[in-house]
Each structure stands twice: as C-alpha cells, then as structure tokens.
Amino acid sequence: MNWYSLATYYDVSFSHEMREELLFLQNIFNSYSTTNYPSLIEPACGTGRLIIPLSRSGYDCTGFDLNESALSYLKDKLIRNQLKANIFRGDMANFNSKRKKYDAAYCTVDTFRHLLSETQAAQHLLNISKSLKKNGIYILGMHLIPEQGVSDKITRWTAKRGRLTVRTTMEMLKLDKINRAETLRVILNPKTEYINEKYESIYKLRTYTLKQFKKLLSTTNVFEIDNSYDHFYDLSKPITLNTRSDYGVFVLRKKN
Ligand SMILES: C[S@@+](CC[C@H](N)C(=O)[O-])C[C@H]1O[C@@H](n2cnc3c(N)ncnc32)[C@H](O)[C@@H]1O
Numbered sequence: 554m555n556w557y558s559l560a561t562y563y564d565v566s567f568s569h570e571m572r573e574e575l576l577f578l579q580n581i582f583n584s585y586s587t588t589n590y591p592s593l594i595e596p597a598c599g600t601g602r603l604i605i606p607l608s609r610s611g612y613d614c615t616g617f618d619l620n621e622s623a624l625s626y627l628k629d630k631l632i633r634n635q636l637k638a639n640i641f642r643g644d645m646a647n648f649n650s651k652r653k654k655y656d657a658a659y660c661t662v663d664t665f666r667h668l669l670s671e672t673q674a675a676q677h678l679l680n681i682s683k684s685l686k687k688n689g690i691y692i693l694g695m696h697l698i699p700e701q702g703v704s705d706k707i708t709r710w711t712a713k714r715g716r717l718t719v720r721t722t723m724e725m726l727k728l729d730k731i732n733r734a735e736t737l738r739v740i741l742n743p744k745t746e747y748i749n750e751k752y753e754s755i756y757k758l759r760t761y762t763l764k765q766f767k768k769l770l771s772t773t774n775v776f777e778i779d780n781s782y783d784h785f786y787d788l789s790k791p792i793t794l795n796t797r798s799d800y801g802v803f804v805l806r807k808k809n
Pocket of ligand 1: 557567595596597598599600601602603617618619620623643644645646660661662663664667668
C-alpha cells in the first residue's frame, strides 16, 4: 500500500502541528521577495497540505506530484474552497518549468529524499534553479543522518479532524549507510465511530549527512545556503548545523 494514495488520511496525519512550518514559510517568502504575493512552486505537493493555506493567503501557487489520488484530493479541495492554484502531474526527477519563473520553491518533510540517486537529486536542483527568477530561493527541509550520536528510530503521533482520528507510526526498518538508503515503515490507523483500519506502507528514502548534502550543493553549484534552521522552524533563530544535527531546514539561494 502506498500511504500517499490514502489522501484524506495522509492529509489529516501530516497537517498535525504544521502551524510553525506554515508561518515560517510565509515569513521567509515575504522577507526574501520583492513582490507582495510571490509566485511559489512546490515539487511533490501531495494533497496540498501547504498549497491550500498558501493560496488562501493570496500566494500564486503551483504544485505537482506523481500521485493521482493526492492530486485529485487537492483539486477537489481547491474547488470546494473557491481557491485557485496551478496543479498538475509531474516528476520531481525531471520537472523543469520552461515558461514560468518563480520567486520561490519549497519542499519540506523529507520529500526531496524521495529522489533515490545522486543523479536524480542533482538534476532536480539544476531544474529547480532554472525554474526560479534571479535571486530566487528554494527551501528544503529534511532529516539528516548525524555523524555523531543517533537519531530516533520510531515516531508516533495522533491527528484529529472532525470525527476522524489518524494515528501514525513511522519506523526506520533499515539504514544502509553505504548505499545511502533508509527503509521506512508507516502504519496509518484511521478511526471513526464506524471504522478502525490499519494500512502499512514500506518505502525507501535517500539519506544525507550534512556533509553529503553540502557536497551535492557544491557539485551542482546552482544554490548556496543562505541560512539554516532546525525542526522548530523559528525564523528568529537560524542555526549552524553540525555533525550531530539530525534535521535541517535550508534556505537555498539561487546563484546567479
Ligand atoms: C511526504 S509527502 C509530501 C507532500 C507535500 N509536499 C506535503 O508537504 O505534505 C511526499 C510526496 O512526494 C510525492 N513524490 C514522491 N516521489 C515523487 C516524484 N519523483 N515526483 C513527484 N512527486 C513525488 C509523493 O506522491 C507524495 O505526495
């Protein structure tokens, strides 16, 4: 089972405690952009967890994803809320915006790590940089593999929307540091008064130490790190990531 196809359950689960993330993104877009309502692109936008509130706030939003269920959930939600955004099917590995150039791109919650090879990740950065205007920014948020210390293996949280409760358990099953692949298992347990279901999804993500991520940036040479933050998304507290860091939110600036 691909849990991204369980659009409603994914959306409820991942919308849990996203207030700081959303505020952080809005503040960054406003502070880095010269226009009032910057044009934004979200590679692998999923159910539009972020696109819906950003469109509502007046940003000019574009998003693409490979998952048809997530896309149709998002399109329906835009219509229901009388919002507009440009949504289409596309692959992060090769998307390149030839016509429109954006003020900013963003891709948080480990989504960039779905690009499983160095070639795909590098191509993605090159394509996104070409899709941005001069001085454009790309916000990337993801877990890092600490070179010292260990990271949590299992995370659980419970999210509620109306009568639906979704309990999520995310577990790292295997970490292959040589091939830079992490195998994850997600168990979604949606419950209402009528249902009590369990869905299991197992998938791989590419891993990055801070050093490996910086190496990717230096080989591709299209972005530089303007600032970095941790998972608290506190704009007033940029941090210097180090070999112990297990999460990084990078504000990348396009090199011109
Ligand atoms: C963790 S979800 C994030 C969704 C959304 N960005 C959010 O913040 O809620 C990861 C998304 O990446 C999408 N995805 C994975 N690989 C992709 C690819 N190569 N191209 C486009 N979308 C992809 C999945 O379908 C899924 O919707």
